[in-house]
Amino acid sequence: METTGFTENQMTVREAVATLCAKFPNSYWQEHDRNEEDPTEFHAALAKDGWLGIALPEELGGSGLGISEATMMMQTIAESGAGMAGAQSIHANVYATQPLAKFGTKKQREHTIPRIIAGEWRTCFGVTEPDTGLDTLRLRTAARKSADGQSYSVTGQKIWITCAQVARKMMLLARTTPLEEVRKPSEGLSLFCIDLDRPSSSSASSSSTGLEMRKIKKMGGRAVDANEVFFDNYQIPADALVGTENQGFRAILHGMNAERCLLAGEALGLGYAAVARAAGYARERVVFGRPIGANQGIAHPLADAYMRLEAAKLATYHAARLYDGSTAAEKERAAGGDDKNVGVIRQDAVAVAANSAKYLAAEAAFTACERAVLTHGGMGYAAEYDVERWLRECLVPRIAPVSREMIMNYIGEKVLGLPRSY
Template sequence: METTGFTENQMTVREAVATLCAKFPNSYWQEHDQNEQDPKEFHAALAKDGWLGIALPEELGGSGLGISEATMMMQTIAESGAGMAGAQSIHANVYATQPLAKFGSREQREGTIPKIISGEWRTCFGVTEPDTGLDTLRLRTLARKSADGQSYSVTGQKIWITCAQVARKMMLLARTTSLEEVRKPSEGLSLFCIDLDRTSSSSYSPGLDMRKIKKMGGRAVDANEVFFDNYQIPADTLVGTENQGFKIILHGLNAERCLLAGEALGLGYAAVARAARYTCERVVFGRAIGANQGVAHPLADAYMRLEAAKHATYHAARLFDQSQSTTSTTNIRQDAVGVAANSAKYLAAEAAFAACERAVLTHGGMGTPPSTTSSGGCASAWCRGSRLCRRR
């Protein structure tokens, strides 16, 4: 990646996080993916060095930096070889806490955020539902307030909730006024910071159930269906004002989109770099395959797409930070942040997909993962000892 134009803080983050990630080689991530094992050591290492609080207030134990620096952190993690497993193991702790830091009560902020920063607690984002997908305004999980106003009863279902098995807290978006009773769909939503109570390691409190989703890839981090059946939560878990949850959650969703765009960039740059190295090493008909335009040009095109998406991504992150700043003289509208963040996520994802696809094609028959023996070593004689081997 061309790094001209980044701030000193961003480059410091990139260097320091890359140094930490180097302690977790590709073999670590392959083993955790194959064994469906949470990368808790990686999460702990980032927490120990304070990275989980990169974009959270200093008075709560954070670094007081912005989503611009957090996006650089997530890009560096994905680019290191940790990929989406490394990113997903920690990114909700960065973006899901943004609404809590801005709109939460003093008790919520001081009682929750420092424990997330320290790594004692992990959090997850409870938004997506089976029948709504990206149509957040149509979600139907309902939180009914009790007659005495002391609690809410939550009924509904969430899906594709990452790290729910290891999370202590969930940022839950639910309806406090049903869809049929509101004037427009953006009304009637509320945000809660709730406990995912467990009576043991394998069972949950009454009214709460989780079912792990079996995945073909990305298995180092868990994905879940979460079921609520009159699950009781205290009234003081409400974040901000009741029925204003959609406006509040945008501070988390826009941050999420910036971070995910950075993660996509990391995947894309890593793929192009590996493919480019291989084109110099693979010799056919007496010369390296990278000397052929049919190989070199698609990779160059992929790199330029990543560079363009990079500018969109960090533009969105800057707008987000400026919109949150109390000292900025520029008034940044939230809808402008939303347009930039959505655009960045889409462009970066498209660029990363193209880069990864072309990297696989560049490797030809070696573009597929090598088969493994029962002992865990590579079965391919070519793969053993190669610098491209993911087990090195």
């Protein structure tokens, strides 16, 4: 990757994280993928060096840096050979904590965030449901407040919840007012920071607590678990509510644009790793008396893949800069600042940039990973060369957390002024 134009902070992050990742070679990730084993040691190493708090407030033990630096960290992790699995093992710890840091009470922030930064607790994000998918505003998981107002009873189902098996906390979005009783669908949703109380047995399910988890067997990223999570009158305290009741959708929007930037960075890392591996193989593999890289049929597809990644890189870090700029502007306004430039970064501009970056990076990564496999020929199908693992994993950013098609719907409607299609 061409690094001209990055800030000193971003380059410091890249160099330090790359040094740490070098302690976890491709063989580590091959083994954990094969055994579907959580990369506990990797998570602990990042926590030990303080990386889980990269974009969290200094007063809570974080580094106080921005999403620009966090995106560089996630890209570097994926690019090291860890791929999406390595990135996803800490992904939620970085972005799902953003709404908590912004909207949580002082007690919530001080009780939870330092423990996540230290690696003592891990977290996951509970939004997606099997019957609503991307139609988040119509999710069905309900949180009913008790008569005395001291607790909520949660009933419903979440799906594709990454790292739920190892998480202590979940950022949960649930409906606290029925859909038919609100003026618009974005109202009536609330955000909670809840404990995942599991029994000591390895099944991680308990009918007595009202919580059950079922691990999903999946195509790629097998080192991190993905789950269906079932709640059946699961009791949570009232003080688990983050922010204002019925205004949770606004809170998670704060984390969604950050997540798109991070995921774009992860896709870039995967793509750059694949192109570098393919180029190395093409330089060394000799067929018909010369390296296969001398053939334009090999060289041109890889050169094209690299340029696609470079273009997506510019879009990604532009989006991250806008996100950080908008956050800084919010802080300035809250402090009563009179800077004339405060507020010039609109949230809709951040959303357009973040969604565009995620789309472009995901597509560029897919192109790079596919061509890396094809460059290797038959050996591209062999686990020892890693490119097959990266190809399996590169489908994730094309699908999650929002599909390519929904991003194009969004751009068509919000930017081009086309009629809403869904």
